[in-house]
Amino acid sequence: MTTDLFQYTVWIPILVFLSFLIVGLSGDKLSNKLAGSISTATISIGMILSYYTAYEYFLVHGNINGVYETLLPFNMEWLSFSDTLSINMGIYLDPISVMMLVVVTTISTMVHIYSFGYMEGEEGFNRFYSFLSLFSFSMLGLVVATNIFQMYVFWELVGVSSFLLIGYYYYKDSAVSASKKAFIVTRFADFFFLVGILILGYYTGTFDFIELTDSAGSAIGSFAGVSFLGIGALTWALTLIFIGGAGKSAMFPLHIWLPDAMEGPTPVSALIHAATMVVAGVYLVARLFVMFVLGSPEALEVVMWVGALSALFAALIAITQTDIKRVLAFSTMSQIGYMMLALGVSGYGGEDGLGYTASMFHLFTHAMFKALLFLGAGSIIHAVHSNEMGDMGNLRKHLPITHATFLIAALAISGIPVFSGFFSKDEILAAAYASNKIVFFIGWAVAGLTAFYMFRLYYSIFWNGEKAYEHTPHEAGPSMTFPLMFLAFMAAVAGFIPFSEFVSPDGLPYHAHFHWNIAIPSVLIAVAGIWVATMMYKNPSSKPDGVMAKIPLFYKWSHRKFYMDEVWVFFVHKIIFKLVAWPIAWFDKKVVDGSFDGMAWVTNKVSDKIKGFQSGQLQQYAVTMVMGLLGFALTLLYWMSK
Amino acid sequence: MIEGIGVNDFLVVSTIMFFVGVYGFVVRKNLITMLMSVELILNAANINFVVFNKYLFPDMMQGYMFSLFVIGIAAAEAAVAIAIILNVYRNLKNINVEHLDTMKH
Numbered sequence: 126m127t128t129d130l131f132q133y134t135v136w137i138p139i140l141v142f143l144s145f146l147i148v149g150l151s152g153d154k155l156s157n158k159l160a161g162s163i164s165t166a167t168i169s170i171g172m173i174l175s176y177y178t179a180y181e182y183f184l185v186h187g188n189i190n191g192v193y194e195t196l197l198p199f200n201m202e203w204l205s206f207s208d209t210l211s212i213n214m215g216i217y218l219d220p221i222s223v224m225m226l227v228v229v230t231t232i233s234t235m236v237h238i239y240s241f242g243y244m245e246g247e248e249g250f251n252r253f254y255s256f257l258s259l260f261s262f263s264m265l266g267l268v269v270a271t272n273i274f275q276m277y278v279f280w281e282l283v284g285v286s287s288f289l290l291i292g293y294y295y296y297k298d299s300a301v302s303a304s305k306k307a308f309i310v311t312r313f314a315d316f317f318f319l320v321g322i323l324i325l326g327y328y329t330g331t332f333d334f335i336e337l338t339d340s341a342g343s344a345i346g347s348f349a350g351v352s353f354l355g356i357g358a359l360t361w362a363l364t365l366i367f368i369g370g371a372g373k374s375a376m377f378p379l380h381i382w383l384p385d386a387m388e389g390p391t392p393v394s395a396l397i398h399a400a401t402m403v404v405a406g407v408y409l410v411a412r413l414f415v416m417f418v419l420g421s422p423e424a425l426e427v428v429m430w431v432g433a434l435s436a437l438f439a440a441l442i443a444i445t446q447t448d449i450k451r452v453l454a455f456s457t458m459s460q461i462g463y464m465m466l467a468l469g470v471s472g473y474g475g476e477d478g479l480g481y482t483a484s485m486f487h488l489f490t491h492a493m494f495k496a497l498l499f500l501g502a503g504s505i506i507h508a509v510h511s512n513e514m515g516d517m518g519n520l521r522k523h524l525p526i527t528h529a530t531f532l533i534a535a536l537a538i539s540g541i542p543v544f545s546g547f548f549s550k551d552e553i554l555a556a557a558y559a560s561n562k563i564v565f566f567i568g569w570a571v572a573g574l575t576a577f578y579m580f581r582l583y584y585s586i587f588w589n590g591e592k593a594y595e596h597t598p599h600e601a602g603p604s605m606t607f608p609l610m611f612l613a614f615m616a617a618v619a620g621f622i623p624f625s626e627f628v629s630p631d632g633l634p635y636h637a638h639f640h641w642n643i644a645i646p647s648v649l650i651a652v653a654g655i656w657v658a659t660m661m662y663k664n665p666s667s668k669p670d671g672v673m674a675k676i677p678l679f680y681k682w683s684h685r686k687f688y689m690d691e692v693w694v695f696f697v698h699k700i701i702f703k704l705v706a707w708p709i710a711w712f713d714k715k716v717v718d719g720s721f722d723g724m725a726w727v728t729n730k731v732s733d734k735i736k737g738f739q740s741g742q743l744q745q746y747a748v749t750m751v752m753g754l755l756g757f758a759l760t761l762l763y764w765m766s767k
Numbered sequence: 768m769i770e771g772i773g774v775n776d777f778l779v780v781s782t783i784m785f786f787v788g789v790y791g792f793v794v795r796k797n798l799i800t801m802l803m804s805v806e807l808i809l810n811a812a813n814i815n816f817v818v819f820n821k822y823l824f825p826d827m828m829q830g831y832m833f834s835l836f837v838i839g840i841a842a843a844e845a846a847v848a849i850a851i852i853l854n855v856y857r858n859l860k861n862i863n864v865e866h867l868d869t870m871k872h
Contacts, residue, residue, distance in 0.1 A: 741868025744793050751789055 130186055131198035134178055134216050137171045137226065138265040141258050144168070149255035160251040164258045165237040171265070172230035175223075182223045183627050193632040195219040195335055200271055209330065215271035217334060220628040221411055221485055225268035228492045229401050231615070233261045235608035236396040239500055242605035243392055243507060253293060253390070260286035264401050268408065272332040273322050276409070280318070280373070283402045284311050290397060291389040303385035310382040314372020321365030328358060338415040340473075340631065345420040356423070363417055363424035367410060367431075374406025375458045376465060377435040381690055383458055387450040387512075391503030394450060399457045399499050400492035407464040407488055414481055414630055418473045429469020433567045436462030438687070440574035444581065445683040448512045449502050452582050453495070456538065459571060460491050466568060467553040470560035471630065478630040479637055480560070483552030486624040490545035493619050494537040497612035501531040504605055505586060508598035514585040518665075521587040523598040526606045528587050530613035535583045537616045539576035539651045547648070548620035554647055555640040572647050576654030584662035777818040785811035798852045798862040802845065809841045 144167035148160045155163075183193075200215030237257060244253055263282035270276035285308075292304030326332050328351065329344040337344045348359035368379075375383035386398045397403070410417065410428055417425045436459045443455035464484045471480025504527045509517055521528040537544035540551070550572060557565040600606060625637035661668045673680045682688070784807055791804030813834040820830025856862050 739871055741871030743864050743867070744796075748793050751793070 130181065131178065131196055131218055133174065134218065135199040137174050138262050140167045141171055141262040141265060145255050145258035145262055148251055148258060153251060155251060157250040160254050161241055164254040168230060168234050168237050168261055172234045175226040175230040179223050179227050182218060191633065193220045197271060212274045212332065213271055214275050216269045217271040222268050224485060224489060224628065225408060228489055229264050229268060232396055232400040232492055232496045235496065235612055236392045239605050239608040240392045242601050243503055244390065256286055256289045260290065260397060267405060272334060274332045277322060280405065281315065283405065284308060287397050287402055290393040291386050293390055300388040303388040307382040307386045310379055311372045314369050314379050317365045318369020321362045321369065324358060324362035334412060338413060340415050340419060345416055348420065357421065360421040360424045363421050364427055367424060367428055370406030370409040371431060374403050374461050376431050376462065377438050378689060380435065380458050381693055384451050384454045387454050391499060391506060395496045395499030398454065399495040403457060403461060404488050407461060407484060410468050411481065411485060414468065418630065425469055428465050429564060432462045432465025432469055433564045436466060436571045437567050440571045441683055442686050444574060444578040445680055447514045449514055449582060449586065450512055452578060453498055453502060457495055459575065463553055463568065464488055466564060467556055470557045470564060473630050475635055479552060480556035481630045482625045482628050482637065483549060483556050485628045487549035487553055490549045490619045493612055494534040494546060494616035497530060497534040497609060497616050500609055501527050501534065504601055504609065507601055509594065516592060517586045518589045518592040520598060524600050526600055526609060530609040531583065533613045534616050535579045539579050539655060540572055540647055541651060542648060545616050545620035551640060551644050551647060552637060555643045558643055569647060569650060573650035573654040576651040577658050580655045580658030581662050584658060588663050590665040774818060774822045777814060781811040781814040796863050796865055798864055801864065802848050806841060809837055813837050
């Protein structure tokens with residue numbers, strides 16, 4: 126059996142979990158070196174196993190009669206509620222989960238290695254590594270989930286590890302509030318996710334992906350005719366699930382936590398808030414894609430518009446931010462918008478499934494170059510001790526390796542040919558063009574904006590005149606430069622992987638050809654964006670200020686992130702707190718607490734009055750008892766004689 | 768059946784014994800005397816058991832058996848009670864029941 130060949134995959138998450146237990150439970154008893162080595166070794170083994178799995182799955186065993194089958198090498202009952210309802214934990218292998226295994230373990234291993242240098246000498250080094258292991262375990266459990274409930278469990282676990290890692294510098298107020306914000310916003314979205322799961326489970330009677338996404342199965346049909354407020358139940362369920370995904374993936378308007386999440390250490394931003402956790406929402410939609418596309422095109426349209434809007438919105442904010450990590454955070458949001466958009470425009474079967482393929486392809490390439498950008502930013506911050514663009518300049522002389530790798534990543538994300546981003550973005554735009562012209566133009570414009578803000582960032586950091594540094598910045602050790610070079614290699618060549626041969630909505634490989642009519646305009650606008658950025662930021666000049674002065678209103682709105690934080694504060698404080706939370710708090714304080722306080726008060730008073738009975742005088746008790754007994758006996762006699 | 772003595776006479780005696788016991792238990796302050804009063808109460812009950820058995824159900828044994836039980840338990844109880852009283856005396860140098868009120872509210 127093919128399935129049996131893959132049984133070892135269960136060790137990938139388990140090993141990482143063991144590392145979390147060992148490093149986490151031993152506290153500071155292990156030396157930093159040993160703790161970091163245990164974590165790094167386990168995730169590296171995971172990476173090797175994942176590569177082996179990918180090789181075996183894609184090239185040797187997975188393709189059965191021309192179709193990439195779904196395999197369940199491991200599946201055990203975890204919670205059994207009734208004869209018909211039980212929840213399993215297991216390993217689910219299909220093209221996208223195998224691809225995600227590769228992405229997660231690769232980025233995680235690189236981040237583990239990088240952190241040796243970056244976190245050196247930090248207090249809580251071991252804690253950092255144990256949380257990294259916890260996160261990697263949760264993310265691996267999420268991608269191999271066999272059913273939507275297992276996914277939900279690990280979904281929350283990645284949320285917790287994200288919370289722990291954002292709040293790693295727990296003595297900083299800003300980090301604490303950022304971690305709370307991230308947790309609360311994503312939890313808020315997860316509530317909708319849970320409701321969606323329950324609706325889905327109620328109508329289909331199953332949580333298993335294999336049954337839910339069976340295009341010939343009964344799962345989608347079981348919703349027929351059920352509707353609420355004129356919208357079909359399946360659309361409701363999928364839209365609610367998508368809200369959960371949008372929360373995790375920082376889609377508009379639930380994106381507000383992502384920029385603040387940059388308070389965490391930079392390797393964490395690279396791993397969690399750029400490459401892996403934030404794409405969980407995309408992965409979730411892709412996982413249920415068959416339901417979306419065959420059961421509810423309306424919900425898929427929601428995905429498309431949210432993705433397109435987020436891509437544009439985030440790109441517009443990114444062009445005015447000055448904190449380099451925030452620029453990258455908004456860039457991440459924009460690129461995830463691209464992935465959502467691609468899923469939204471995708472069809473089912475053959476070349477129609479190009480959007481789906483492109484989305485997964487972009488997820489893969491984006492993970493590589495965005496992790497690289499963040500690790501590069503970490504290396505810059507490590508050298509300069511500042512996040513602000515204004516404090517940087519001319520760093521190409523001081524940080525040659527960071528400069529070269531950062532440039533590769535910037536070219537890749539801008540969609541310049543031969544680098545990986547070009548191929549995936551081209552497929553996304555081609556899919557959008559075939560499906561919806563407005564969305565295509567949004568995506569095309571965002572490509573230009575992306576090139577502009579990436580090169581604004583690049584020139585501001587690496588060119589734009591020498592700054593007065595406290596001490597001369599210098600390149601960090603090999604543990605930080607090796608991951609940069611590895612990821613730069615991936616970012617440069619990952620585009621040549623023929624993704625459509627491996628990943629498609631129905632498991633059937635197809636051949637995606639190149640779209641000259643899309644590639645030329647998208648490269649042109651990217652080059653235009655780079656050219657504008659070169660003009661404005663290559664050398665110190667007053668041009669940026671001049672442009673800023675011409676469009677003050679736009680600049681201010683963009684710089685203040687279109688006041689979305691304020692909108693949410695208004696919504697939460699004025700509407701939720703005032704209209705919902707305040708009356709509930711009043712009821713709780715006055716009615717619920719009041720009645721119990723009243724009972725306690727009465728008990729207290731009564732006991733105060735009667736405690737004198739407990740006099741300690743034995744004979745008093747005896748008299749009372751005898752008298753009582755007599756009284757009782759006499760009453761009984763009187764009552765019986767009547 | 769004992770000639771010339773009716774069941775009432777026995778009951779009068781046992782009632783008097785019982786109330787003497789109760790009175791003693793409530794009034795005497797010395798723990799030892801209180802224990803003796805308890806013995807009186809128990810024995811009043813014993814008399815009742817035996818008398819009722821003898822006069823009302825002469826061919827049965829339950830009453831006798833019960834009174835034997837009571838005697839046995841009273842012996843055990845006396846041993847325990849005296850042990851407690853001795854310990855109270857060792858700790859507090861006092862067996863006046865009015866002064867043993869450390870456990871009050």
